[in-house]
Amino acid sequence: MQRRQFLSLTAVGLGGCVSASDGSGPRNPPTTPEDGEPVQDTRSLRIVDAVPREGGDGALVLVVTVENTASGTRSDQLVAKATVETDDGTTEYETSREVSLDAGVEAEVELSFDITYEAWTSGGGLSYGWDDQL
Template sequence: MKRRRFLPLAAVALSGCLGARDESGPRTPPLTPKGGPTPEGGRNLRIVDAVPREGEDGSLVFAVTVENTAASSQRDTLVGIATVQGESGSTEYEARRQVSLDGNTEAEFDLVFDVAYEQWAGNGGISYGWQGQL
């Protein structure tokens, strides 16, 4: 008798779990055909990685890796703003670089700032992106 009472309760409990799966496909479907993030601002050029380093002349260099997710060649302008905190406030340094990539390729581009790496390191920050986004 106890089994007969348990079976209807189990069916009700399981139906709630199965009901959540009525939708087809994954809960978070891929955003692009490759499953990666949507290109920034509808652009086919995507910033993959960015690393600050010291240039040969001691200047601040920001190495930005860019990927072209389109089949055709794409162009855009990378913009970086380095901020250095000093005793009298903060100073901003801007660097721009025109980027052109063939379809489905990836490359690294340097943004070179007119400030010494040593002056920036530990006292500053960098914001970067595509022209019109900063």
């Protein structure tokens, strides 16, 4: 869990758990793959923050702040998964949205789930990241 997210969720007193996959990778990633070419990270969209909230219809909504650090427009698929523990087991809900930002722009992206915020806060988890990382 990212510290900023943990602190903001603790202050609100949420029962759910939030985690992100922002593509930062391992602390010591390999510098050269087997074919000898250096690894290059071309992703320029960066997840800055994410906060779950209740939508107007009572649904769980994840508000994700994303920024484009590139010198041109970039697009990627943002994915989020919510899990809820019930007496019958774990149920998973997934949502996604295409994000496209101009160079140097920061924006909030809302991802809505087909589950109520109340049901999620009573024992759910939440993870999010880019399509190929989650």
